[in-house]
Amino acid sequence: MTENAVEIKNLSMEYFDKERNPRRVLDNVSLNIRKGEFISLLGPSGCGKTTLLRIIADLQKPTSGSVRLAGQNTKEARLSHKFGMVFQTPALLEWRSVLENVELPLELRKVPKKERRERALEQIKTVDLKGYENSYPRELSGGMQQRVGIARALAAEPEILLMDEPFSALDEFTKERLHGDLLRIWRSTNKTVIFVTHNISEAVYLSDRVCVLSANPARLAAVEEIHLPRPREDAVLKTEEYFKTVSHIREIFEEKYNENI
Amino acid sequence: MKTYKKLLSSVLWLAAALIIWEAAAYILRDVICDPLAAKKVPGLLEIGASFLQNSVELMRQAGVTMSYAAAGFALGASVGIILGLAMSISGLCEKMILPYLLASQMIPIIGLAPIILGLFKDIAVSRVVIAAYITFFPVSVNFLSGLKASEENLKSMMRVYAADKCRLYSKLLVPNALPYLFSGLKISAPMAVTAAVLVDTLSSKDGIGYVIVFTLYGGGTTGQFWPAVIIAALLGLLSFLIISAAEYILIPWKRQKEEVRK
Ligand SMILES: Nc1ncnc2c1ncn2[C@@H]1O[C@H](COP(=O)(O)OP(=O)(O)OP(=O)(O)O)[C@@H](O)[C@H]1O
Ligand SMILES: [Mg+2]
Numbered sequence: 014m015t016e017n018a019v020e021i022k023n024l025s026m027e028y029f030d031k032e033r034n035p036r037r038v039l040d041n042v043s044l045n046i047r048k049g050e051f052i053s054l055l056g057p058s059g060c061g062k063t064t065l066l067r068i069i070a071d072l073q074k075p076t077s078g079s080v081r082l083a084g085q086n087t088k089e090a091r092l093s094h095k096f097g098m099v100f101q102t103p104a105l106l107e108w109r110s111v112l113e114n115v116e117l118p119l120e121l122r123k124v125p126k127k128e129r130r131e132r133a134l135e136q137i138k139t140v141d142l143k144g145y146e147n148s149y150p151r152e153l154s155g156g157m158q159q160r161v162g163i164a165r166a167l168a169a170e171p172e173i174l175l176m177d178e179p180f181s182a183l184d185e186f187t188k189e190r191l192h193g194d195l196l197r198i199w200r201s202t203n204k205t206v207i208f209v210t211h212n213i214s215e216a217v218y219l220s221d222r223v224c225v226l227s228a229n230p231a232r233l234a235a236v237e238e239i240h241l242p243r244p245r246e247d248a249v250l251k252t253e254e255y256f257k258t259v260s261h262i263r264e265i266f267e268e269k270y271n272e273n274i
Numbered sequence: 275m276k277t278y279k280k281l282l283s284s285v286l287w288l289a290a291a292l293i294i295w296e297a298a299a300y301i302l303r304d305v306i307c308d309p310l311a312a313k314k315v316p317g318l319l320e321i322g323a324s325f326l327q328n329s330v331e332l333m334r335q336a337g338v339t340m341s342y343a344a345a346g347f348a349l350g351a352s353v354g355i356i357l358g359l360a361m362s363i364s365g366l367c368e369k370m371i372l373p374y375l376l377a378s379q380m381i382p383i384i385g386l387a388p389i390i391l392g393l394f395k396d397i398a399v400s401r402v403v404i405a406a407y408i409t410f411f412p413v414s415v416n417f418l419s420g421l422k423a424s425e426e427n428l429k430s431m432m433r434v435y436a437a438d439k440c441r442l443y444s445k446l447l448v449p450n451a452l453p454y455l456f457s458g459l460k461i462s463a464p465m466a467v468t469a470a471v472l473v474d475t476l477s478s479k480d481g482i483g484y485v486i487v488f489t490l491y492g493g494g495t496t497g498q499f500w501p502a503v504i505i506a507a508l509l510g511l512l513s514f515l516i517i518s519a520a521e522y523i524l525i526p527w528k529r530q531k532e533e534v535r536k
Contacts, residue, residue, distance in 0.1 A: 070434055091436055097435075098430075098431070104428055104431045106446065117445070118435040151527070
């Protein structure tokens with residue numbers, strides 16, 4: 014029996030517009046995420062992916078439904094540092110060096126200075142930023158800043174990693190390198206990763222399962238197991254199997270889209 | 275290239291001002307033959323000579339005014355910072371304080387100075403209090419808006435890592451508000467100096483403002499009037515430069531961004 018890292022039950026979210034009319038963004042989403050699984054939430058822009066991730070991270074409250082992380086509610090999980098988060102933008106503190114930024118979660122957990130330095134340096138090495146420890150965010154490229162954000166999320170060694178379109182602002186080359194890095198880190202640390210994206214091929218390449226979200230309101234339209242071999246190398250990107258899976262998921266989207274008209 | 279043009283423009287303005295001044299002095303003295311010419315608009319040479327002659331005394335008086343202004347500024351800035359923090363931490367505090375803060379700025383300083391003097395009966399204390407009164411408002415209001423200006427994303431990040439309120443402030447909100455705080459300090463520093471000069475003129479026995487009135491209404495060496503006015507103006511500028519230097523040292527991350535932009 015595999016334990017569930019995250020259990021999402023009947024989750025709904027409504028925002029109120031200017032006329033105070035409720036607008037449903039998430040509609041009755043239920044999903045169990047296995048421990049150690051790499052799962053993607055795939056959906057068009059504005060469909061509610063960030064909202065879902067923010068509810069899991071206890072950054073906002075759902076209208077109804079519940080989320081439990083390893084048996085705890087979201088607040089308990091947050092306060093006991095169960096998860097780390099990589100944001101859509103790097104979200105770095107501009108007055109702190111790379112090293113100090115990566116150390117921040119450890120500092121907030123009151124980890125002794127020497128230990129947190131060691132752990133931060135290790136994560137900086139993991140994301141290939143050795144030599145930039147003392148640089149400031151403004152001196153780094155967008156891709157490097159995003160990697161600092163990833164190192165920071167890893168430094169706290171959370172069981173669950175929440176990633177909100179971490180690579181969507183990057184160019185193809187940097188993105189592909191970071192995909193490789195991310196899979197390597199995931200394999201070696203056995204974390205549960207919830208990866209939000211609007212890019213079908215990215216979701217297929219990285220994930221064990223892809224959750225397809227429909228828009229207005231977001232419902233779980235389909236959950237697809239990805240049977241590509243692990244460990245995944247760039248070579249997978251040229252296989253027949255990969256193309257088939259990508260087109261299959263594209264078809265699911267087209268169906269959903271036609272339904273909506 | 276840009277700095278060169280900036281410098282040239284300042285030099286040209288200064289030269290124009292000096293030429294107009296000298297022309298006015300000449301017309302008053304030699305064309306209109308005003309007997310009070312030397313008092314109203316003395317020639318540049320006379321001003322320079324008087325400046326040198328009285329430099330020790332003028333500097334001493336300037337020092338007196340500056341130290342009162344500095345004490346008041348430090349007091350006002352501290353009060354402003356505390357008020358800004360309090361209003362940011364508690365919404366109730368903001369609702370209670372902010373309207374009165376705004377109202378306090380409706381009272382003109384000219385009218386307030388004699389009241390405060392009457393209240394404290396001591397010119398030294400009054401000078402400090404009025405400089406502080408002038409300072410605290412821009413500092414608290416700017417600091418408050420700085421404390422509110424952190425990106426939503428960064429606040430979420432601090433929340434994900436379970437930062438408590440104290441750490442949220444010390445690690446994100448306060449550092450982020452420093453540039454705002456300094457723009458408040460840069461506005462209020464010259465105002466604190468002006469306030470100190472103004473109170474000098476009321477009933478004190480020293481300070482650069484005292485020199486200005488004393489020489490204006492007879493007594494003393496009339497030649498001291500214009501040098502004293504110039505020094506009073508320079509003191510305001512000096513206070514601004516000191517705060518800017520502190521900003522440059524304390525907020526390196528903003529400084530280098532601007533250098534890159536150039
Ligand atoms: N605080 C809010 N108040 C009102 N409406 C909101 C709020 N936050 C998000 N929404 C609405 O909820 C919907 C989903 O937003 P969300 O940010 O979750 O989308 P997303 O799937 O992450 O999009 P993207 O891929 O562009 O980041 C949007 O239509 C947005 O207008
Ligand atoms: Mg989003």
